[in-house]
Amino acid sequence: MAADPKQQATEERLAALTLPEGGGWLGAARKDALGRLEAVRLPGRRDEYWRYTNPAPLVQAAPALDVPDQVEDPFEGVDALVVTIDGDNIEIPGELPAGLEIGTLADAARADIHWAKELYGHREAAGSRPVSRPLAMLNSAFATNGLVIRATGKVAMPIHVRTGGGTDPILHHLVKVETGASVTVLESGIAGARSNIVTEIDVADDGTFHHIRVDGPTRARHGNTHLFARLGAESTFKSFTLSAHGELTRNEAVVELTGDDAVSHIAGAAFGQGDFHHDDTVFVIHDAENCESRQVYKKVLRDGAVGVFQGKILVKEGAQKTDGYQISQSLLLDDDSVFLAKPELEIYADDVACSHGSTTGAIDETALFYLRSRGVPERAATDLLVLSFLAEALEEIEDETLRANISGRLADWLSRD
Amino acid sequence: MLEIKNLHVKLEEEDKAILRGVDLTVEAGKVHAIMGPNGSGKSTLSYVLSGRDGYEVTEGSATLDGEELLDMEPEERAAIGLFLAFQYPVEIPGVGNMTFLRTAVNAQRKARGEEEVSAGDFLKLIREKAKALKIDADMLKRPVNVGFSGGEKKRNEILQMAMLEPKMCILDETDSGLDVDAMKLVADGVNALRDEGRAFLVITHYQRLLNHIRPDVVHIMSEGRIVQTGGPELALEVEENGYGNILEGAA
Numbered sequence A: 001m002a003a004d005p006k007q008q009a010t011e012e013r014l015a016a017l018t019l020p021e022g023g024g025w026l027g028a029a030r031k032d033a034l035g036r037l038e039a040v041r042l043p044g045r046r047d048e049y050w051r052y053t054n055p056a057p058l059v060q061a062a063p064a065l066d067v068p069d070q071v072e073d074p075f076e077g078v079d080a081l082v083v084t085i086d087g088d089n090i091e092i093p094g095e096l097p098a099g100l101e102i103g104t105l106a107d108a109a110r111a112d113i114h115w116a117k118e119l120y121g122h123r124e125a126a127g128s129r130p131v132s133r134p135l136a137m138l139n140s141a142f143a144t145n146g147l148v149i150r151a152t153g154k155v156a157m158p159i160h161v162r163t164g165g166g167t168d169p170i171l172h173h174l175v176k177v178e179t180g181a182s183v184t185v186l187e188s189g190i191a192g193a194r195s196n197i198v199t200e201i202d203v204a205d206d207g208t209f210h211h212i213r214v215d216g217p218t219r220a221r222h223g224n225t226h227l228f229a230r231l232g233a234e235s236t237f238k239s240f241t242l243s244a245h246g247e248l249t250r251n252e253a254v255v256e257l258t259g260d261d262a263v264s265h266i267a268g269a270a271f272g273q274g275d276f277h278h279d280d281t282v283f284v285i286h287d288a289e290n291c292e293s294r295q296v297y298k299k300v301l302r303d304g305a306v307g308v309f310q311g312k313i314l315v316k317e318g319a320q321k322t323d324g325y326q327i328s329q330s331l332l333l334d335d336d337s338v339f340l341a342k343p344e345l346e347i348y349a350d351d352v353a354c355s356h357g358s359t360t361g362a363i364d365e366t367a368l369f370y371l372r373s374r375g376v377p378e379r380a381a382t383d384l385l386v387l388s389f390l391a392e393a394l395e396e397i398e399d400e401t402l403r404a405n406i407s408g409r410l411a412d413w414l415s416r417d
Numbered sequence B: 001m002l003e004i005k006n007l008h009v010k011l012e013e014e015d016k017a018i019l020r021g022v023d024l025t026v027e028a029g030k031v032h033a034i035m036g037p038n039g040s041g042k043s044t045l046s047y048v049l050s051g052r053d054g055y056e057v058t059e060g061s062a063t064l065d066g067e068e069l070l071d072m073e074p075e076e077r078a079a080i081g082l083f084l085a086f087q088y089p090v091e092i093p094g095v096g097n098m099t100f101l102r103t104a105v106n107a108q109r110k111a112r113g114e115e116e117v118s119a120g121d122f123l124k125l126i127r128e129k130a131k132a133l134k135i136d137a138d139m140l141k142r143p144v145n146v147g148f149s150g151g152e153k154k155r156n157e158i159l160q161m162a163m164l165e166p167k168m169c170i171l172d173e174t175d176s177g178l179d180v181d182a183m184k185l186v187a188d189g190v191n192a193l194r195d196e197g198r199a200f201l202v203i204t205h206y207q208r209l210l211n212h213i214r215p216d217v218v219h220i221m222s223e224g225r226i227v228q229t230g231g232p233e234l235a236l237e238v239e240e241n242g243y244g245n246i247l248e249g250a251a
């Protein structure tokens, strides 16, 4: 019998990894994740969930790229608590505001942190139903470190997690937002040539979690992230990702609304050219009444770039009055680029308002001419129209200052080549 | 200033001739008006002059102060001083009106080798010009033309013209959709820009705008040609008797 390629790839990858030392709750969680991974094996080309994206670079034993140079700080000028992850070295500010705890996964493993133990690997495992997410299982088993963040009050200043210095980092973050608490996490930096980052988030009742991630603008990088979130009653979860370039990115998000009146907004703006493959795979589960979810994804593709969107909203039985909205759009700047979208709605409640849509379009020639007739050169006019296209996704960033900051960064990056 | 000679234009995609030998000279300091029935080619002329895709010039030339326009990119034409106020101004969501205008002003300056205007100077200037056109701060901040009423869009075109200070201004039916007061505002905006070094080509269907912006010369366009040229009285005749007599006379 010929060797199963998935089995073989999984064995090769596992042979190149060692389970980090240490027993305790984390050791047990790692073993559990490894068991789950071995049962499903790493993804292969034939897997339905990887139909549009070849997982090989994320799966193979060693990264295919060299470590890229670190990029500039996209949040420069933003007042934030900066946490740096530089390879295995994590630096956390000595003084933290009231209502905020930040530690490392390594330290948490040695302590008996009840909530971390309850979250680690558990959200991820829940997110693997019904579709398994083996790269996240791999992460839960082999993560070398990560941040353990807990908000017990309203934290006004955002936490900025600046990651870099790794070759093939596997990082696993935990975020717990307690009842009525709120916190904002900003993420930036190129973690490595290849990276696998999982963030498990639990937002308790009436809690608020805001997340803004900026990825880029380096080209040579292969990245895979997972966000797994659970939302309690009346809680709010908002996550926005800006992706600039990058050879391969697969960003997955699984959000489960388990308490009534919860709100989940996830958005992404991505642009890239040539060797650019960007995949957003999102799964939102409504399991409570009167919740709202929104997904807004926009991709700008040039010179043969590929954009992928797989988005599913599942409304479970009893999740009445669900308000679900999903839009994925691409702007193709030439005939060589492609956008592949698979939007899905699965609804088991009868009193809901859900809509979804997906579009692919080209630059509006009339608008382009209008701008050029005012003296704006073709490339700059195209950039303005790209910004115009991405604006709806950027609108999802609630904080005006941060939105303006990111919008400026985007304009700058767009104008560079 | 603007010299159009024997201009023939057809659609790029199909064999349809739209302009069939337009001859027109607009001198510096003058206001010329073009009137003519629907579909006679007035907007096409303005688009071809400003460089819109989709048209093919099969014969003739158009120069601005001696420079051949038809070989230039639209932005180059703008930089040497050509401006078209669109019959249907375009909405651009997500791009602030002010950002757009500052980008345009600075792009033109850069193309001419001039220094960019500072953010502060720009703000001062635009506020002053916007005020004269009764365009409020909110409209300046909003995305370009998005949610603007028909009249607001037209006033916004004139604001752009005032900020860009072109030497050859083409206005394509800027009066359509304007109420009486707005028409006065627009006309005042145009009149404020009238000067020895600047010329206007005003495309309109109605005499009313021409009461406010007194033209020096009026042309009648029909089936892709200028079929008659006269003084302001020609516009009055159109207003009273329509195109019937004029076109018959020309035939």
Ligand SMILES: Nc1ncnc2c1ncn2[C@@H]1O[C@H](COP(=O)(O)OP(=O)(O)OP(=O)(O)O)[C@@H](O)[C@H]1O
Pocket: B011, B018, B036, B037, B038, B039, B040, B041, B042, B043, B044, B045, B054
């Ligand atoms: N892109 C195009 N495709 C097809 N036909 C066109 C195109 N552009 C212009 N035409 C045709 O060319 C002719 C002239 O159109 P144009 O818009 O220039 O007329 P106009 O004089 O401005 O009319 P109006 O007074 O109604 O604004 C019309 O018959 C029009 O349908």
Ligand SMILES: [Mg+2]
Pocket: B042, B043, B044, B087, B172, B173
């Ligand atoms: Mg017209």
